[in-house]
Amino acid sequence: MAIEIRSLAWHGKGLDLIDQTALPHEIVRLDVSDVETLIDAIQRLAVRGAPALGASGAFGVAIAMLQAEREHWDAAALDDAIRRIRDARPTAVNLAGGVDRVLPFVAQGVDAVLAEAEAVVREDVAANKAIGAHGADWILDRVERRPLRVLTHCNTGSLATAGWGTALGIIRELHARGVLETVYADETRPLLQGSRLTAWELDQEGIPHFVQPDGAAASTILRGLVDVAIIGADRIAANGDTANKIGSVGVALACRDAGIPFVVAAPQTTFDPATAHGDEIEIEERPESEVLEWGGIRVAPAASRAFNPAFDVTPARLIDAIVSEQGVIEP
Numbered sequence: 001m002a003i004e005i006r007s008l009a010w011h012g013k014g015l016d017l018i019d020q021t022a023l024p025h026e027i028v029r030l031d032v033s034d035v036e037t038l039i040d041a042i043q044r045l046a047v048r049g050a051p052a053l054g055a056s057g058a059f060g061v062a063i064a065m066l067q068a069e070r071e072h073w074d075a076a077a078l079d080d081a082i083r084r085i086r087d088a089r090p091t092a093v094n095l096a097g098g099v100d101r102v103l104p105f106v107a108q109g110v111d112a113v114l115a116e117a118e119a120v121v122r123e124d125v126a127a128n129k130a131i132g133a134h135g136a137d138w139i140l141d142r143v144e145r146r147p148l149r150v151l152t153h154c155n156t157g158s159l160a161t162a163g164w165g166t167a168l169g170i171i172r173e174l175h176a177r178g179v180l181e182t183v184y185a186d187e188t189r190p191l192l193q194g195s196r197l198t199a200w201e202l203d204q205e206g207i208p209h210f211v212q213p214d215g216a217a218a219s220t221i222l223r224g225l226v227d228v229a230i231i232g233a234d235r236i237a238a239n240g241d242t243a244n245k246i247g248s249v250g251v252a253l254a255c256r257d258a259g260i261p262f263v264v265a266a267p268q269t270t271f272d273p274a275t276a277h278g279d280e281i282e283i284e285e286r287p288e289s290e291v292l293e294w295g296g297i298r299v300a301p302a303a304s305r306a307f308n309p310a311f312d313v314t315p316a317r318l319i320d321a322i323v324s325e326q327g328v329i330e331p
């Protein structure tokens with residue numbers, strides 16, 4: 001049975017967040033009522049996932065407005081706080097999009113901003129349900145095998161969105177239709193969104209799955225153990241090039257070599273027509289310690305450095321379908 005997980009909700013004076021860094025072993029809730037706490041939560045991925053970042057950006061403007069009132073900020077200080085929320089992470093277009101969506105309502109007051117932020121949430125959940133249906137229809141029309149074995153990367157479920165999920169929304173829909181055999185969930189190093197978050201969501205609903213090392217994805221696909229790969233997105237350029245969690249382009253290359261569909265699932269809020277090509281997308285580089293340490297213990301030699309891009313860009317030529325709430329694009 002599908003369950004309703006809500007990664008974030010407005011509690012009247014701030015955001016109530018599930019701290020995703022504590023999952024799957026603890027459900028820790030964060031009360032976010034000031035700008036610095038929100039920016040910290042975004043940058044340490046306590047709240048994460050493109051659509052969830054969009055909602056956080058929208059509510060973040062309300063948080064900044066209420067704090068400005070409490071602390072008697074001038075207009076410049078409020079503008080600066082809103083800009084820092086907008087810039088907290090660069091790759092997912094949704095964060096800036098969520099902030100920009102509510103900015104026109106600031107002059108009308110915080111209630112108007114909150115009403116628009118709630119609309120962002122409602123629209124995202126509805127979009128994800130539509131993505132689930134469109135994506136399942138497209139896959140079932142093109143993949144003969146029943147039941148299906150699906151590979152996914154990172155976390156694209158209720159935790160990464162306002163609810164239901166994008167790629168994981170399609171997986172939930174396939175499961176609900178009784179046509180899903182199993183999910184291969186890439187663990188998604190270094191922060192393990194797959195083994196910690198996707199596996200948690202699948203486990204909550206009794207959806208059969210295997211967690212696998214990221215390095216196993218290509219051979220699992222080339223051995224014929226997967227019928228379709230479905231991933232999310234953080235920014236889709238005008239030509240269809242798609243930025244997503246690091247490791248996604250490797251999955252796409254294996255799918256193309258194996259002749260199985262590689263499907264991107266994302267709401268319209270993740271499409272960025274202002275970015276013409278994927279090579280224009282800023283890729284967030286994260287702290288070296290995420291790669292060089294494990295549980296706070298140094299793994300690599302002291303002199304070793306780390307290269308830690310959080311995203312990669314899959315060229316449109318490797319994508320068989322981009323599924324949004326408006327339907328399916330075949331680049």
Ligand SMILES: CSC[C@H]1O[C@H](OP(=O)(O)O)[C@H](O)[C@@H]1O
Binds near residue numbers: 049051167233244
């Ligand atoms: C439904 S979009 C989720 C998207 O966001 C993830 O990145 P992060 O965990 O760093 O926020 C990953 O790229 C997912 O595909």
